[in-house]
Amino acid sequence: MTEQQKANGHVQTVSVDDEPTTGVEGSQDVTAELCALAPIGLLAELTHRCPLQCGYCSNPIELERVANELTTEEWCSVMRQAGEMGVLQIHLSGGEPCVRKDLEEIVSAASEAGLYTNLITAAVTLKRERLEGLVKRGLDHVQISFQDVDPENAEHIGGYPGATQKKLDVAGWVTEMGVPLTVNAPIHRKNIKSVPAYVDLAIKLGAQRLEIAHAQYYGWAFLNRAALIPTYEDTLASIEFVEEARERLKGVLTIDMVVPDYYAKRPKPCMGGWAKGFMNVTPAGKVLPCHAAESIPELEFDNVRTRKLRDIWLDGSAFNAFRGTSWMKEPCRSCAFKDIDYGGCRCQAMAMTGDPRNTDPACALSPYHAEMVNFAKEEASKPPTEFLYRNPRNAAKALKAKEETLLPAE
Amino acid sequence: MTGETPPPRRLMVDRETKPKLPPYLKLRHDAGRDRWVLLAPERVLTPDQTAVAVLQLCDGERSVKEIAAKLAEEYSAPVDVIAADIVELLQDLADKGYVKG
Ligand code: SF4
Ligand code: SF4
Numbered sequence: 001m002t003e004q005q006k007a008n009g010h011v012q013t014v015s016v017d018d019e020p021t022t023g024v025e026g027s028q029d030v031t032a033e034l035c036a037l038a039p040i041g042l043l044a045e046l047t048h049r050c051p052l053q054c055g056y057c058s059n060p061i062e063l064e065r066v067a068n069e070l071t072t073e074e075w076c077s078v079m080r081q082a083g084e085m086g087v088l089q090i091h092l093s094g095g096e097p098c099v100r101k102d103l104e105e106i107v108s109a110a111s112e113a114g115l116y117t118n119l120i121t122a123a124v125t126l127k128r129e130r131l132e133g134l135v136k137r138g139l140d141h142v143q144i145s146f147q148d149v150d151p152e153n154a155e156h157i158g159g160y161p162g163a164t165q166k167k168l169d170v171a172g173w174v175t176e177m178g179v180p181l182t183v184n185a186p187i188h189r190k191n192i193k194s195v196p197a198y199v200d201l202a203i204k205l206g207a208q209r210l211e212i213a214h215a216q217y218y219g220w221a222f223l224n225r226a227a228l229i230p231t232y233e234d235t236l237a238s239i240e241f242v243e244e245a246r247e248r249l250k251g252v253l254t255i256d257m258v259v260p261d262y263y264a265k266r267p268k269p270c271m272g273g274w275a276k277g278f279m280n281v282t283p284a285g286k287v288l289p290c291h292a293a294e295s296i297p298e299l300e301f302d303n304v305r306t307r308k309l310r311d312i313w314l315d316g317s318a319f320n321a322f323r324g325t326s327w328m329k330e331p332c333r334s335c336a337f338k339d340i341d342y343g344g345c346r347c348q349a350m351a352m353t354g355d356p357r358n359t360d361p362a363c364a365l366s367p368y369h370a371e372m373v374n375f376a377k378e379e380a381s382k383p384p385t386e387f388l389y390r391n392p393r394n395a396a397k398a399l400k401a402k403e404e405t406l407l408p409a410e
Numbered sequence: 411m412t413g414e415t416p417p418p419r420r421l422m423v424d425r426e427t428k429p430k431l432p433p434y435l436k437l438r439h440d441a442g443r444d445r446w447v448l449l450a451p452e453r454v455l456t457p458d459q460t461a462v463a464v465l466q467l468c469d470g471e472r473s474v475k476e477i478a479a480k481l482a483e484e485y486s487a488p489v490d491v492i493a494a495d496i497v498e499l500l501q502d503l504a505d506k507g508y509v510k511g
Pocket of ligand 2: 266267331332333335336337338339341342343344359360363364365366
């Protein structure tokens, strides 16, 4: 538990983070009370379209086509249903949510439904007037990703010329309008040394919050692991720096950190527990218990076009598949930590061991753990490779190649 | 970026502080859960009754001392105990960026 979630006697804090795998995080009692009947967070991936092409992107390889995207009215209905069922925070994300011309209507619907409305954007196409309009309609918070602090490297990573200046402009407008700003720092091998510079940038911009988000290896990031995985030493140094900065900047800047679990002994409680407090709606309306759930072939997903959001949450088969702990195999089944980390991430277990019911290989008790750590260390020690940029052309190429899973220890 | 504004500093709450909530912090009664919640960027906070009573008085005009006096009267409790409790509560929230001076 981070400093942020510690109790102070009168107020407790639960984070409802947009980062893939984070979900809800807080003390067990409070989280359980809040999530007893409904999730508290919903990630709405309005589109997969994006002007950037980041290789660390956790979107699925098979990007959703525009023609399949939910209509304005369908998204507005999602917002209303979310508000009614008890969701408290909505993350409007993508891809790039600003690509949707009807973002205005969706923000209005979210705000009218009583949702705390967060916009998660790369900000390169957002104009001042549009931002003003969105804020008037009730937008509560803007999060802007910076691919690096150094403009040249940022352009290389995001594959978008002139991105940094545009982002700085938008960040300036956000704080000028009195709207809280989060600087999102997606961290990997090609920018991990910039962590201190990100802290300076966030302070300079007057951000309320900085998100140091080590890449999570799903979707495109999984393909690009070799280009992305930082060394153990750099990873530790970045974590130490953040912990020190957090203490130093109390009351000035909130720093959230998503740590990579390749080098950890125990896995993260992915999403704060499968189907516990968070849900995800894809551009085409599929409702997922987590951002990467589509990577598990045995799951079937309901769609908001054909079923009510609340029914999906309560009774959807994908939501019930790994809810609680009864689905677990050994070593999780008889482990004292099973109600704390829920066996880690189902999608990572799937990606690396071929079975979503296996213990997340990030756990030291998993028979696949040693191989995963070796793989990470090996990748990190090789000279850096180039990114496979996230775009439709590369998607077609990547979908042809077959991914291989790890082998368990003898 | 101009770099002209001085860097923000940590607010140290004492009895003279006139606390206020930044506009992006939303104190809401959640009917479905029948409880008060405080909503902030990617956070849900769960204030208890005391915290709600305090936060509703944080208008940037009243000082902590005045808030304590008012609540001491309402709950017929010793004002010093209440004031100390409020300082602790608000310092914690200020450190999270949710209360300004
Ligand atoms: S990570 Fe990059 S490519 Fe992926 S959605 Fe965000 S900005 Fe677009
Ligand atoms: S065995 Fe399973 S429950 Fe136990 S620590 Fe590892 S992942 Fe968590």
